[in-house]
Amino acid sequence: MSVSTSSSVSPRLGLWHWVAFTVGVVPLAVYAFSPREGDLPLYFRTAHAFLQGAIPNQDFRFEYPPYALLWFVPAAWLGPTLPSFIPLFGLQLALFDAFIKWLLLSEGAKRWGNSPRAWVPFAVYTVASWVQSIHYLKRYDLIPAAFVLVALVALARRREALAGWALSVGVVTKLYPVVLVPLALAVCWRRGTSRRLVLGLVAGALPLVPLSFFWPWWNFASFHVERGLQVESLGASLLWAAHRLGLVSGVAWVHAPAAYELHGAAAEAVKVATRWVWVVGSLAAAAVGIGSLRHRLPERAEEWARLALGPLIAFVVLNPVLSPQYLVWLVGAAGLALLSGSPWAPAALFVAAMISRGLFTGASSYGKGLTGSFTVLLLVRNGLLLAAGFALVREAWRLKRAGPEEALRPQALGSPAARQSMPGPLPPSP
Incomplete structure (x- = not known):
């Protein structure tokens, strides 16, 4: 059994931590009152119908897993109209935002004390949350x-x-x-x-x-089985670029019920191939992560984050549906991963998340089909996701192939913490 490797420092948050926390949280709490709707009308309609006695997926279609609806209900109960629901649900999300930022500040302080590196996860995450605000506080x-x-x-x-x-x-x-x-x-x-x-x-x-x-x-699963090739997915971005270059014809940018999708014979073929790549790639990334556990188990939160990001990124970037809010799934773990090891892969995730905001400007023509420069921006965003995922899966693969002594080296672990405590090799599994 490996030995717990608790941090050598664990100071409480000081005055400047709380000042920074306030600066990071308040702008989003204010933005919660923005009238921008996002997906909030859908949340309000479904929660309001549920409160009136309608049964999801029987009396109305509900496209999310069941607990999602339960998160919509409090704001819909307190705010009986859409204009009142929007700030209430936004403030609810602002509480989750505050919790994540407090957690990143706390973990940074426990790991690095008063070192500048302790601030990096919180600072980068805060900037990303501001930039992503149109998706961050308008989706759940x-x-x-x-x-x-x-x-x-x-x-x-x-x-x-x-x-x-x-x-x-x-x-x-x-x-x-x-x-x-x-x-x-x-x-x-x-x-x-x-x-x-x-x-x-x-x-x-x-x-x-x-x-x-x-x-x-x-029955929520049936909705997702029927979805097409979402325009921001990796396969769709490559297909759209080929279409823009005149290499593929018959590709249509269509506003489908849940998102913008590419339609046409080529898009259908790419969708089928993408689904297989998504399933196989996600399973392979998870298998590599599990294989890396042979000689050493993750102990610190940042080690868990780096291990988890491999399959998480594969699930996102290989998915035939890649909505901009999916990057919210990654940036919290990426913040933890910045606490040790090579910073470039987690940093690339934050850059990719902020690039996504650039796709939703008036100049991008998102509603009709991305123009040339914004198509390049989308390709760069997806390339960063793919490269970051590959780097983190490769990091796990190197641990998988390493012997016990090599796996425990700080360089192999990507964690300076290994210089402080070196757990012994694990006994064989029972």
Whole structure:
């Protein structure tokens, strides 16, 4: 069993931390009152119908996992009209934003004390949250992203039941955290604490049992099976660039029910291929992460974040549907990953997230089809995501292939923390 490697410093947040926290949080709390709608009308309509007794996926179509609706209900109950719902739900998201920023500040201070590096995760995340505000506070993706961070930090602190509960709630809110469940199970099995993790997973999903008696919540999956090739996905960006260059004809930029999609024979072929690449790539990234556990388990929160980002990025960048808010899923873990190891891959994720904002300007013609310069910007954004994912999966692969002694070197771990404490090799699995 590996030894816990707690940080050598763990100061409390000081005055300047709280000043920075206030500066980081207040602008978004103010932006919550912006009348910009985003997806909020959809959230309001579904929550309002639910409060009036309608059954999701029976009386009206609900495209999200079931817990998503439960997050919409409080603001819809307090705000019976859309203009009142928008600031209430925005303030609810601002609370999750504040929690994430507090967590990044706290983890930075615990890891690096008063060193300037302690501020990096919070500072970079704060700037990215401001730049992404039109998606950050107008979609609900911030909620499952916060639960993923809770799970990563809880796993680092060996609070497996809490981690399992947070992962489970995240999965039933937005589905994508499911790619982290195999990693968590593998680590906890090696630790001998898998029972606590499973109990947490079950506790988080337990409300689905009574919901199933009146709500066919599983039907949300059918909506996503029917979706086309979303214009910002990797495959779509390459196809659109080829179309702009005159290499492929018959590609149409269409406003579909849930997003803008590429339609046509070529788009259909790319969609089918992309789905296979997405499934295989996500599974392969998760398998590499699990394989890297052979000689060393992640201990610190940043090590968990670097390990988790491989399959998370694969799930996002290879997906035939890549909406701009999906990058919210990545930047919290990327902030933690900046606490040690090579910074370029996590930093690339923040750059990619901020580039996404540039695609939604009047000059981009997003509603009709991206113009040439903005098509290049989209390709750069997707290239950064792909490169960052490859780098982090490669980092895990190098640990997988390393012997116990090599895997424990600071260079292999990508963590200066290894200079402070060096856990011994793990015993063989039972």
